[in-house]
Each structure stands twice: as C-alpha cells, then as structure tokens.
Amino acid sequence: MSLQSSTTIVYRSIPPALSDRITLEVYYGVSSPWALLGAPRVEAIAQRYGLRVHLKPIVVVEENGGIRxxxxxxxxxxxxxxxxxxxxxxxxxxxKPSPKYYPQAPGTIELAGQAIIRVQRRHGVGSEEALRFSYEIQRCIWVTEEGDHTDVEVLRGIARRCGLSEEAVEQDVVDRRGDEMDAGVQEWKRNHEEAVQLGIFGTPNYVVNGEIFWGQDRLDYVEMRAKELIEAGARPTQYGSGA
Known part of the structure; x- marks a missing residue:
C-alpha cells in the first residue's frame, strides 16, 4: 500500500529494492536536540559498516505537515x-532543559546549516571535520551554551576549536544567506526539496537508500537495514570532492 500527496510522495510498505551501493543520509535540524542525541550513535553505525554519514541540514518540512x-x-x-x-x-x-539561545529566530539557523554544508563540501562526506563541526554546534546550543549559534563569530570560534584551517573558517563559516549563487545556499535549498519528495516532515530523519527512519529512537532500524544491505553484497557509496 502506498500513500500519495500532491507532491508525489510515496511511502513504501516494503523496503526499496536491494542495491549494490549504500547511502546513509541524515536530514536534520541543526538545533534539534534529538539530532544531537542521535549524532554519536549514527556515526558509530557508519563506522561499524564502513559507511559515510552524509549530513543534510534542513528545517522542519511544513509542506509535509511538520510543525515547529x-x-x-x-x-x-x-x-x-x-x-x-x-x-x-x-x-x-x-x-540544558531551557537553553539560553534556543529557540532561535526564524531564518537564522540557515547560517549554521549552510556553514556545515560548506565544510562538508571542502573536506568530504563523512569527514571528521564536518561531523565534529556539526556536533560541536549542537553541543553549543544544548550543552555548553558558550554563545549564540546564530552569530557568525561564535560559529568561527567553534570551527577553530575543531581544528579547521583559517582558510576554511574565512571561506566556509560566513553569512551568505542572500547569495543565490553560493554553493552552500544552493545545497541547503536542494536538501529541503529532497526532504519534501522523500516525505520527511520532522527531524532527524535517517535515510538509507531512500528509505526514511524518523527519530533517533529508530537508529536500531537503521542499523538493521544497513546490515541487511551489507549481507546482500552492497558496498558503501564513494563520494567525490564537493559532494
């Protein structure tokens, strides 16, 4: 049985057909506490099966019924x-039960999300640099409260602490939210469009070969699916630079 909407979303009643490649994508709100809780665990799953975590920052997908x-x-x-x-x-x-800088004003989390995208484009999908930068921003919001994560200078401080080069800090951790030609802005928008088509509404959503798993409490299912694909002979997807 399938459920369809005007955006041609299709939920499968059975998993997608087996593929010879595996992708593990994480569609998540940077400020989502659930994404923070799931981050170390999805990385551990990726390490166990030789996968790369492809970070895809988004906001709540209201087109699919997501509610802030x-x-x-x-x-x-x-x-x-x-x-x-x-x-x-x-x-x-x-x-923290009530973080000092959360919730942030609408239209401001894009700054952090697009910076994460640029760092990932520079260092590669699944890179330690991208994963750590994202995680430390999340910890800044919910654990350390070291500063306002919607402030570019706070984000640059986090980037330097994560060991990113000064070139990366100056070129990637920037506010280009109004620049339609910026690669980070373009990918941010693509992430949202993909999320709409996949049927995603809330975050975090872990997507294995197009099959969505909503919530960090579904990571056991993510691992089950990855294990099934590996046992069927699938291999991790290889990513080129700028992916």
Missing part, C-alpha cells in the same frame, strides 16, 4: 520536554 515545537499545543510541548529529559538522562548527555 512552539506552534504545538502546550500539552505536547510539555511532554516533549519530559521525553527529552528522560532520553538525555538515559544516554548520559547533560543537556
């Missing part, structure tokens, strides 16, 4: 906070 937290009913917001507290405690992550 502050737009939800108060009862849902209260339960969200309780569930987050329980999960962070279970995973041993000392998250």
């Amino acid at each position: 937290l502050k737009s939800r009913h108060e009862a849902r917001q209260a339960y969200h906070a309780l569930d987050l507290y329980r999960t962070a405690k279970l995973l041993g992550v000392p998250m």
